[in-house]
Amino acid sequence: MATSPSTPRPCSPGTTASTSPTATSPASPPPSPPACAERSGRGGMRRWGHAHPPQVPSRRPARVLRRGGRGLAWLAEPDAVPVVRVLAADEHGLDLERLEPVPADAAAARRLGGQLARLHDAGAPAFGWAPAPRAWFGPLEAPFAVPTAPRAEFSVFWAEDRLRPLAQRTAPLLGDEGADAVEAAIAAIAAGVFDGIAGQGREEPARVHGDLWSGNVLWTAAGGTLIDPAAHGGHRLEDLALLTLFGAPHLEEILAGYEQAHPMPEGWREDLPAHLFFALLAHLDLFGTGYAADAIRTAQRIVRRAEEIA
Structure with missing residues (x-):
């Protein structure tokens, strides 16, 4: 594994968790939880991340939060899994319901997998x-902005x-051989x-x-509750892969519950x-070379796997 960078794992647009993940391959986690301020409002919880100094116009965080609120509503729409509720959205950001955390357990993890x-x-x-x-x-x-153009094929989108x-942005951090490995993947x-x-x-x-x-x-009394999304149409393995990136409580139970349902x-x-x-x-783009070695190794694994199943 690569040495963990000193910068915390970013708070992505929306609500934010405050637990530090456990490392698993392919990347080592940051040594501390995301730095996140919180302010209560209208009976809910409003949160802003501050993992980096501001580098965008001051109005953007509120717009980003509101769009995160749309993602939460979209995830909640099928009533498949607990999702933090948006109580209100305005020019200042989002007000979210207050969630009381409880320890994760195996039964809740398996249930989350099915959800x-x-x-x-x-x-x-x-x-x-x-x-x-x-x-x-x-x-x-x-x-950073990501495209939202609808694509018929996963391969084109991804x-x-x-x-x-x-x-392209991270090539200087990877070196020539590393950039070639990433391009091959x-x-x-x-x-x-x-x-x-x-x-x-x-x-x-x-x-x-x-x-x-x-x-x-x-983790709440209702089970695993989703917060802070970057919601989109994607491949079902994306969410499962991200759960393995830094590890998750009772990960095997989550995956078993998923396989039982699908x-x-x-x-x-x-x-x-x-x-x-x-x-x-x-992570390499945001936090620098501490993630370069893991990115290269992961690229090599992708190429090997592609050769196996092609």
Whole structure:
């Protein structure tokens, strides 16, 4: 594993968790939880992240938060999984219900897995489609824009709209050999090898949270509750891959619950590096070379997996 960077894991637009994840391959986590201020209002909780100094116009965080609110509403629409409720949205941001955390347990984790499967099964209009016309990913004060053009094929959305822009921005941090490895991985994804699961079929657009690292699941009496999304139409493995990026409480139970609700082909977990690659490159872009070695190793794993299932 690479040495953990000193910068905290970013608070992405929307609500924010305050728990520090446990490391698992392929990336080491930041050593501290996201730095997040919070202010109560209208009986709910309003949160702003401050993992980075402000680098965008002061009005943008409120707009980003409001669009995050649309993502929360879209995830809540099928009533498949608990989602933090938006109480109000105005020019200052969002007011959210106050959630009381409880310890995670195996039963709640398995239940969350099944709920995520049902959320994904609710579908989306297209890959890349988002519930707001513009979308961002990253810390609240310095998110970067991501395209929301609807795509019929996962490979086009993931390779061209999400990965190539990050590969271009991070190339100087990777070195020539590392940049070549990343480009080879993107080429494998662009070829459509990961459009299905384990080389089988072709996935339809799923309704995904889009930033489902463990800190964006708040465990409450209602179970695992989703907060802080970057919601869009994506591949169902994206959310599961992000849960493995830094680890999650009772991860095996979550995955077992998912498979019970939506059976998976043998070897499906070997596809996960392709689906966490965007988040890993985003961390490299936001926080620097501490993530470079993991990004290169993950790229190499993607190429090997593509050769196995092509």
